[in-house]
Amino acid sequence: MTSTDPGPSTAGVVVVGGGQAGYSVVSALRGAGYEGPVTLCADEPHLPYQRPPLSKKAHTEPDTLRVELVPESFYRDRDIALRLGDGVASLDTTARSVTTHAGVRLGYDHLVLATGARNRPLPVPGASLAGVHALRSLDDALTIGRALTTALDVVVVGGGFIGLELALVAQGLGARVTVVELADRLLSRAVSPQVETHLRERHESSGVRILTGTAVRAIEGTDRVRQVVTDRGTLLADLVVYGIGAVPRDELARDAGLAVGDGVIVDERLRSVTDPRVSAVGDCARHPHPHADGPVRLESVQNAADQGTLVGRRIAGAPGPYESLPWFWSDQGDVKLQIAGLRTGTDEVRVMPGGSPERLAAYAFRDERLVAVETLNWPAEHLAARRLLERRTRIGAADLAGTTLGALARAQRATEVRT
Ligand SMILES: Cc1cc2nc3c(=O)[nH]c(=O)nc-3n(C[C@H](O)[C@H](O)[C@H](O)COP(=O)(O)OP(=O)(O)OC[C@H]3O[C@@H](n4cnc5c(N)ncnc54)[C@H](O)[C@@H]3O)c2cc1C
Numbered sequence: 001m002t003s004t005d006p007g008p009s010t011a012g013v014v015v016v017g018g019g020q021a022g023y024s025v026v027s028a029l030r031g032a033g034y035e036g037p038v039t040l041c042a043d044e045p046h047l048p049y050q051r052p053p054l055s056k057k058a059h060t061e062p063d064t065l066r067v068e069l070v071p072e073s074f075y076r077d078r079d080i081a082l083r084l085g086d087g088v089a090s091l092d093t094t095a096r097s098v099t100t101h102a103g104v105r106l107g108y109d110h111l112v113l114a115t116g117a118r119n120r121p122l123p124v125p126g127a128s129l130a131g132v133h134a135l136r137s138l139d140d141a142l143t144i145g146r147a148l149t150t151a152l153d154v155v156v157v158g159g160g161f162i163g164l165e166l167a168l169v170a171q172g173l174g175a176r177v178t179v180v181e182l183a184d185r186l187l188s189r190a191v192s193p194q195v196e197t198h199l200r201e202r203h204e205s206s207g208v209r210i211l212t213g214t215a216v217r218a219i220e221g222t223d224r225v226r227q228v229v230t231d232r233g234t235l236l237a238d239l240v241v242y243g244i245g246a247v248p249r250d251e252l253a254r255d256a257g258l259a260v261g262d263g264v265i266v267d268e269r270l271r272s273v274t275d276p277r278v279s280a281v282g283d284c285a286r287h288p289h290p291h292a293d294g295p296v297r298l299e300s301v302q303n304a305a306d307q308g309t310l311v312g313r314r315i316a317g318a319p320g321p322y323e324s325l326p327w328f329w330s331d332q333g334d335v336k337l338q339i340a341g342l343r344t345g346t347d348e349v350r351v352m353p354g355g356s357p358e359r360l361a362a363y364a365f366r367d368e369r370l371v372a373v374e375t376l377n378w379p380a381e382h383l384a385a386r387r388l389l390e391r392r393t394r395i396g397a398a399d400l401a402g403t404t405l406g407a408l409a410r411a412q413r414a415t416e417v418r419t
Contacts, residue, residue, distance in 0.1 A: 010036060011107035013315055014098055016088045016252065017114035018042025020050060020301055021282025023069045024308025025112050030078040032316035038080045039106060041098070043087025046138055047072055052301060054141035055165040056331050059148055059173065067138060091256040093275050098252075110277055110315050113253055113264055114308065117246035117283040117299060122157060126219030132240040135162055147239045151175045155228045155235050157216050157242035159186035161330040164199070166241055167208045168333040178209040178235050180216055180228070182244075192349045192362045195337070195374045202335050202358070246299060248284045262286060263297040268321040270311050279314075281307035290323050291371070291389070293345045300328045325390045327382075334358075338382035341372035341389045350397055352404065354378045361385075363400060370395040373405065384409035 013029060015022045018040055026040050042048065049067035057065065075082050086100045097107045119134040121127065133144050144166075148154075154170045156163040159181030171177045179186075185196050203210055211232065218229040219240060228235045248263040258274045259265040263286030265273050270287060272278040282304035286297040306324040314320065328339045335358055346364035354360050354377070361381050364372040373385035384405040388395060391412075399408065 011096065011109045012037030012039065013110045013112065014106050014108040015040045015112045015114055016098065017116055017249075017282070017284070018044060018046075018048040018082075018084065019114060019116045019282065019304065020048070020069070021116070021284075021304035021308040022112070022114035023048035024305045025114060025281060025312040026075070026078075026080045027070075028309040028312025029316055030080065032313045032318060034312070034316040036109065038078075039083060040075070040080060041083045041086065041088050041100060041106070043085070043101075044137060044139075045085035047082075047084070049138055050301070051136070054138065055135055055162045056169070059141075059145045059166075059169050088252060091252045091278075093256050093258070093278065096277065108277075110279065112308075112311055112315075113250075113278065113280040113284055114282050114304075115249035115252065115284045117248050119243065120245040120247055122216070122219075122242045122244060124216050124218050126221065126225070127242075129219055129221050130224035131221070131238060132219055132225050132242070134242055135166060136246075144239075144241060148173050148175065151239035153236045154178075154239045154241065155180060155237040157228070157240060158244040159183070159210065159212065160243050160245070161187065161190065163241065163243040164203065164332055165330060166243075167203060168206060170239075170241075171206055171208050172333070175239070176209075177207075178211060179203070180214050180230055180235070181210070181212045182215050184213045186210065186212065191337070191339070191374055192343065192351075192364060194349060194351045195360075195362050195376065198358070198360065198376055199332055199335065199337070202332060206333060246283065248286075248297060250280075250284055253278070253280065265295070269314060269319065270307055270322055279311045281311050287322060289326070289342075291325060292342050293366075296342070296344075298326055300326065302327050325386055327386055336377055336379065338375050338379065339372065340382055340385040341370075343372035343374075346371060348397065350400065352400070354381065361404070363397075363405075365397060368396050370397075370400075380406050388412070 015025050047068045086102045088098045089101045090099050099105045119136050154175040154177045156167045156179045167177045215231045228237045250260040250264045253264040254260045258272045264280035266280050266287045270279045283299045330337045343364045346366045348365040350363045352361045359377045362374040375382045387409050
């Protein structure tokens with residue numbers, strides 16, 4: 001069997017989910033020479049698109065917004081069948097087939113689940129009133145964008161990346177914005193306290209009001225939202241956007257009897273631990289990771305793109321474990337936050353100012369070894385961190401005394417050139 005041979009049967013590959021991960025699978029399959037049938041099933045009616053702009057420039061630059069990953073001709077030219085607007089309703093791993101909501105049955109040799117995640121619902125009375133929205137899809141973003149043109153008082157429930165990005169966008173468009181966060185600090189699981197302090201100051205100095213340690217009790221209004229009741233008082237609101245976390249869309253796998261547990265459980269090659277003919281990639285997959293201290297489920301473009309690419313190549317004949325270094329970015333107004341590595345289980349953080357007020361790096365150590373780096377407005381240090389962490393270079397706090405990762409990476413390169 002050559003690397004381009006689809007195998008003894010010709011049912012080919014079916015990918016469920018038309019997001020970043022699903023697109024990356026089909027693109028990598030053809031890029032690696034796979035010649036069997038490839039079908040991408042997406043429940044949204046749009047071509048696969050990127051989500052990051054939906055909380056950033058979708059609302060400030062709507063006229064020039066282009067979110068499609070590639071044009072329709074990309075799929076046509078590569079003989080990739082797109083089934084848009086008809087999601088997969090069920091999976092039969094014994095018959096090796098899926099059935100769509102429209103009743104179309106598709107057989108497969110390999111199935112890839114790239115179903116992403118959905119927003120956790122806001123569990124308070126009034127959450128379904130008009131004017132209360134979650135932000136996940138392009139359609140959500142368009143709805144929120146229209147509401148932002150007239151909104152005066154915006155309440156963002158949840159101080160995560162997406163909510164905070166949107167808060168600054170709304171404030172920039174002239175609304176009074178309050179962020180309500182249940183935890184005692186923003187981004188509590190995602191960034192170090194030192195970076196959180198900087199980001200909080202950035203928001204507050206722009207006029208965004210931040211209430212941490214505050215619980216939303218109810219959303220009130222008659223036809224549409226009028227106010228948000230919290231345990232520390234009532235906030236006027238004509239638009240509420242909530243982002244209180246996402247849950248993986250793993251129900252197809254669960255209903256088919258595959259192992260799930262906050263995501264489809266896969267091995268280091270991203271195959272279901274129950275059925276190696278099924279893989280899962282992106283936000284819906286829980287996988288072992290050499291950069292983590294246990295199985296993880298990551299929600300980032302890097303993870304979705306790299307996992308999709310790995311599985312596409314693997315099915316086309318190029319095996320290998322998933323080892324990519326996790327990295328992430330978020331645009332908080334004019335502050336670019338970038339994170340390399342995973343900070344779970346870290347026990348020490350050292351902060352280095354980057355020579356200007358809004359430029360810094362926070363180096364996080366686990367057992368005296370550098371495992372994650374958060375930077376604000378310092379892309380060169382972020383790239384150096386990626387380079388060094390990818391290579392598993394052992395760096396302790398003492399190695400960073402009076403220097404930067406950029407300088408260490410340059411020294412490492414110079415040594416490589418000499419040897
Ligand atoms: C507003 C927003 C901003 C973000 N900003 C950033 C950022 O700045 N940086 C960053 O790294 N990450 C960011 N992310 C996260 C990043 O976009 C996601 O991690 C990434 O999109 C995950 O890709 P995915 O393909 O796994 O899932 P998704 O993009 O969620 O795509 C999954 C698709 O599968 C579809 N689907 C689900 N079930 C079925 C079914 N049964 N049949 C057919 N289709 C199905 C879903 O409708 C969806 O279209 C952001 C996310 C959002 C929502």
